[in-house]
Every structure is written in C-alpha cells, then in structure tokens.
Amino acid sequence: MTTTAAPFTDAEVTAIRGDFPILTRTVRDGRPLVYLDSGATSHKPWVVLAAEQEFYEKHNSAVHRGAHQLSEEGTELYEAARETIAGLVGAPAAEVVFTKNATESLNLVAYAFSNATYGGGGARGGLRQDGDAGDAGAERFVLRPGDEVLVTEMEHHANLVPWQELCRRTGATLRWVPVRGDGSLDLSRLDDLLTSRTRVFAFTHVSNVLGTVNPVRELTDRAHAVGALVVLDACQSAPHLALDVTDLDVDFLAFSGHKMFGPLGIGVLWGRAELLDAMPTFLTGGSMIETVTMEGSTYAPVPQKFEAGVPMAAQAIGLAAAVDYLTELGLERVTAHEQRLTAHLLDGIAARPWLRVVGPPTAAERGATVAFVVEVPGAPGERPQTVHAHDVGQVLDDRGVAVRVGHHCAWPLHRALGVVATTRATFAAYNTVGEVDALLEALDLVPGVFGLDVPDEQVPTRTPQEARA
Numbered sequence: 001m002t003t004t005a006a007p008f009t010d011a012e013v014t015a016i017r018g019d020f021p022i023l024t025r026t027v028r029d030g031r032p033l034v035y036l037d038s039g040a041t042s043h044k045p046w047v048v049l050a051a052e053q054e055f056y057e058k059h060n061s062a063v064h065r066g067a068h069q070l071s072e073e074g075t076e077l078y079e080a081a082r083e084t085i086a087g088l089v090g091a092p093a094a095e096v097v098f099t100k101n102a103t104e105s106l107n108l109v110a111y112a113f114s115n116a117t118y119g120g121g122g123a124r125g126g127l128r129q130d131g132d133a134g135d136a137g138a139e140r141f142v143l144r145p146g147d148e149v150l151v152t153e154m155e156h157h158a159n160l161v162p163w164q165e166l167c168r169r170t171g172a173t174l175r176w177v178p179v180r181g182d183g184s185l186d187l188s189r190l191d192d193l194l195t196s197r198t199r200v201f202a203f204t205h206v207s208n209v210l211g212t213v214n215p216v217r218e219l220t221d222r223a224h225a226v227g228a229l230v231v232l233d234a235c236q237s238a239p240h241l242a243l244d245v246t247d248l249d250v251d252f253l254a255f256s257g258h259k260m261f262g263p264l265g266i267g268v269l270w271g272r273a274e275l276l277d278a279m280p281t282f283l284t285g286g287s288m289i290e291t292v293t294m295e296g297s298t299y300a301p302v303p304q305k306f307e308a309g310v311p312m313a314a315q316a317i318g319l320a321a322a323v324d325y326l327t328e329l330g331l332e333r334v335t336a337h338e339q340r341l342t343a344h345l346l347d348g349i350a351a352r353p354w355l356r357v358v359g360p361p362t363a364a365e366r367g368a369t370v371a372f373v374v375e376v377p378g379a380p381g382e383r384p385q386t387v388h389a390h391d392v393g394q395v396l397d398d399r400g401v402a403v404r405v406g407h408h409c410a411w412p413l414h415r416a417l418g419v420v421a422t423t424r425a426t427f428a429a430y431n432t433v434g435e436v437d438a439l440l441e442a443l444d445l446v447p448g449v450f451g452l453d454v455p456d457e458q459v460p461t462r463t464p465q466e467a468r469a
C-alpha cells in the first residue's frame with residue numbers, strides 16, 4: 001500500500017484534534033487521554049454531532065412515511081446522505097443500503113443466500129430443488145450440498161460466523177485460505193480452494209488484527225473467473241483508504257459508520273444493482289413493502305427493499321457529515337499520516353526485543369493497525385516469558401493510553417498465530433507521534449511491573465514500585 005500524498009503537518013493535526021471534543025478530556029487521575037483504539041470505534045467531530053443535533057431539532061420525523069413538511073425535509077436529507085456516502089466508494093446511490101452496522105450488512109448477504117435456498121424473502125416456500133427457478137434471478141443465490149463458501153483465516157467473526165451458519169443451514173461446505181507466519185494470505189493453494197464449486201468468496205480488505213492489506217483485485221479476478229461472487233469487508237479500509245468499487249470490482253462491500261468518525265448504529269452495504277434486485281429480502285415489515293394483502297406482499301425497489309422499519313435518518317445524516325469531513329481532509333493524506341504513525345510505532349517496537357509484532361513488518365504493507373505481544377525469549381528448551389494482553393492493557397490504561405486487548409473478534413487467526421491474545425493500537429487522523437511515544441513509554445513499564453527478565457539496556461531501569469507509580 002503506497003501513497004504519494006504528504007502526511008499532515010503537526011499544525012494540521014493540532015487543528016484536526018480541535019474538531020473532536022472528547023480528545024480534550026482527561027482519564028485516570030487527570031492524565032491526558034491517549035486514544036489508540038479507533039479500529040474498534042472512532043471519535044466524532046463537531047460537524048457530525050451538529051448534523052445529528054440539527055436533524056433532531058429541526059427535521060425530526062419518520063422519513064419515507066409522511067406527507068407533512070417535516071417528513072419531506074427528513075426524507076430529502078436522508079436520501080442526500082445516501083448520495084454522499086455512495087460517492088465515497090464511487091457508487092450510484094441506489095446501490096447503497098443502510099443497515100445498523102457492517103455485521104448486519106454481511107448477515108444480510110448471507111441470509112439472502114439462505115432465503116433463496118429455502119424459498120424465503122418472497123420466493124416459494126420449501127427447500128429449492130434443481131429446476132425450481134423460484135423468484136427471477138434468485139437462483140444465483142441458491143446453495144446446495146456440494147457448493148462451497150470460501151473465506152480466509154484472518155476474518156473478523158462478523159465475516160466468518162454468518163458464513164458458517166449459512167453452510168450449516170444449506171449443507172454447503174466452508175473452506176478457508178490460510179494465513180502465513182508473516183501475516184499474508186497463503187495463496188499457493190488458491191486454485192485448489194477457489195473452484196467451480198465456490199459460490200461466494202468473502203474476505204477482508206484490511207485485517208483488523210494484522211493490518212495486512214489484501215490484494216483485492218487479484219482475489220476478485222480469480223473468484224470471478226470461476227463464477228463466484230465476492231463480498232468484501234471494508235471496515236478497516238473505508239476510514240483510511242480511498243476506495244472505488246469499480247476499481248475493486250467486488251460484488252458486495254460492507255463497512256460501519258462508527259469506525260470512520262460517524263455515529264454508532266449505522267452501517268452500509270453496497271452491492272451491484274442487478275444482484276440487489278435479484279436477492280431475496282432479509283428483514284421484512286414496514287417501509288420495504290410495495291403492496292400488502294392478507295395473502296401475500298410485494299416489495300419496494302432497491303434499496304428500500306432491504307430497509308425495513310423506520311430508517312435511522314439521524315445516523316445516516318451524521319455519517320454523511322463524517323464522509324464530507326474525511327473527504328475534505330483527503331483520504332490519501334489520511335493514509336500518509338497513518339503510515340507515518342505506524343512506521344514510528346514499528347520502529348519503537350523493534351527497539352524493544354521483548355515486544356513482538358504480529359503481521360507485516362513494515363508500514364507500507366499494512367493499514368493503520370499494529371498488534372503485538374509481550375514476549376521475552378527463554379533459554380534453550382524453556383518457554384518464553386509472556387504477559388497476557390489484558391494485563392498489558394491495564395498497565396497502559398493506568399497511564400491514560402487506550403488500546404484494544406484480547407482476540408479482537410478473530411479467535412481462529414490468533415490460534416493460527418499461536419498466541420492467546422494480542423495488544424492492538426489503531427490510528428486515525430487525529431493521532432500524533434507524541435501519542436505513539438506515550439504508548440511506548442507506558443509499555444516500558446510492563447517489564448518492571450511483571451518482573452520480566454529483560455536486560456537493562458532493553459528497557460529503562462525501574463523498580464516494580466516505580467513502575468506501578
């Protein structure tokens with residue numbers, strides 16, 4: 001992953017930080033907040049907070065459901081938000097479906113396969129048999145025993161469990177691309193894994209643990225060559241990289257608003273128009289219908305077909321404000337800034353041999369994510385000295401440094417790496433080099449707190465009492 005854009009200057013980062021009110025607060029005995037957990041959820045700038053507040057103060061209504069002025073205004077703002085968010089990924093607005101998060105977006109696609117198979121979502125009831133066409137176009141989403149779904153070993157649970165469940169329901173087989181020790185996908189056996197039996201290939205653009213940036217276009221081309229549909233988890237790329245669905249050539253793409261300066265409670269599913277038209281519905285009820293009788297119903301066109309219930313209008317409007325904010329910053333400059341922070345942290349970890357990074361070794365190969373373990377090699381034949389990530393996180397939190405610890409909703413990946421848990425720092429446009437230094441200084445306390453046998457020259461000398469202070 002390369003960019004020729006210039007990173008933000010220190011003055012520009014200071015100005016960006018001024019847009020995020022939460023960054024002025026203190027934590028843990030008055031310490032400044034050092035927030036390095038944007039991969040879990042990002043903070044919100046004033047413009048996003050103001051956009052939501054203005055909707056509630058001036059236009060609050062059930063959009064698409066009223067003939068009065070407030071409903072008309074709310075509907076216009078909601079659909080304008082769809083246009084803005086579609087523009088972020090180079091898509092027509094009619095191909096953008098709002099969900100409550102990326103997890104629901106991915107489940108929507110998985111359940112479309114399930115409903116097509118079992119005749120749900122408007123198709124005839126009962127498990128489909130060969131030759132049973134059902135709804136026009138839905139046959140493409142039918143899975144039978146012998147069909148396969150392909151994922152990777154680095155997937156977040158949100159892009160793994162829905163496919164496991166889909167295979168359980170339909171009798172299809174789940175297969176996966178393994179991960180190498182360096183954090184890249186092992187593509188040496190891809191021809192054996194991606195075959196004419198593969199109906200869908202679902203994978204992440206950027207690993208939420210390793211930071212690995214996967215070769216999307218290469219994988220997509222190979223999937224399409226065997227007739228498979230491609231579902232891309234863009235949760236860790238949409239906030240950090242410039243994306244265009246035409247260039248990526250995927251069939252579906254999902255991301256969450258809360259990871260990209262937007263509100264909680266809204267996600268996005270982009271899909272090719274012809275596929276969305278053919279897909280059976282997922283959630284049903286009000287708003288997504290065309291006609292309803294006691295005998296049956298017909299459904300509204302895409303995207304309303306997938307947006308049952310009163311839409312999350314305020315959240316969509318807030319997310320559009322976040323997209324405008326990111327666009328104004330310039331996503332290529334965001335990428336450059338985050339690469340600078342990532343490189344600085346990787347250099348700092350390399351200077352501490354008792355810290356071991358998981359994933360690619362350089363910033364150019366990864367997104368704005370660095371996960372690591374505290375591990376002091378033992379003598380020959382002895383187990384290394386380790387500190388659990390939860391304990392590391394407590395030391396950091398005591399110093400006001402917020403990171404993510406655990407398996408990051410990626411248990412199979414951690415098992416493949418041979419680690420129980422990792423400590424993860426993730427960056428956003430508002431982070432500084434000084435905050436990376438604060439993380440490293442807090443990590444220097446860990447050996448003293450837990451009595452690790454680390455040579456003096458590898459960590460500042462502190463007594464355990466000083467380290468806990």
